[in-house]
Amino acid sequence: MTSADAASIGFAIFNHVPTLPIEIPDGGFTITAKTSEGRRVTFYFGPYLTGGPPRFIDIQYHDATITVPDAGGSPTPVFDMLTIAEGGRHPYDSRKVDVSQKPSIVVLLLDNPADTA
Numbered sequence: 001m002t003s004a005d006a007a008s009i010g011f012a013i014f015n016h017v018p019t020l021p022i023e024i025p026d027g028g029f030t031i032t033a034k035t036s037e038g039r040r041v042t043f044y045f046g047p048y049l050t051g052g053p054p055r056f057i058d059i060q061y062h063d064a065t066i067t068v069p070d071a072g073g074s075p076t077p078v079f080d081m082l083t084i085a086e087g088g089r090h091p092y093d094s095r096k097v098d099v100s101q102k103p104s105i106v107v108l109l110l111d112n113p114a115d116t117a
Contacts, residue, residue: 027051039063057108066099078102 003013011021045054064077
C-alpha cells in the first residue's frame, strides 16, 4: 500500500515508498525478508518477559561473506552499518573498524531514551 494509506491506519512511515504494515503479536516473532538479489535479513521482535510485548528487535544480515565466531563459537556473518544522529552525523560507522569489531547482530531497544537518561 502507499505510505499515506499506512499512515491513515495508524502506522509510522519512513520515506514515501510502498509500505507493508504488520501488526507484531506479543511473544517472540521473526520477520524474514529477501531482496531480488537474494540478500536475506531477519528482524526478531523479542519480549523481556515470556509472552510479553516486544521490547527489542534483533536485526541480522545473513549473506555477508565475512564471519566471526558467535557467543557459542559458531560462525556468524558480520556486516557494515552506520548510525545517523542529529544533523546527519554518523556516531558509529562499522566500515571504519576491524572485522572483529563489526556487528553480527544489531539490537534496537524499543524503550523511550528519555526514560533511561
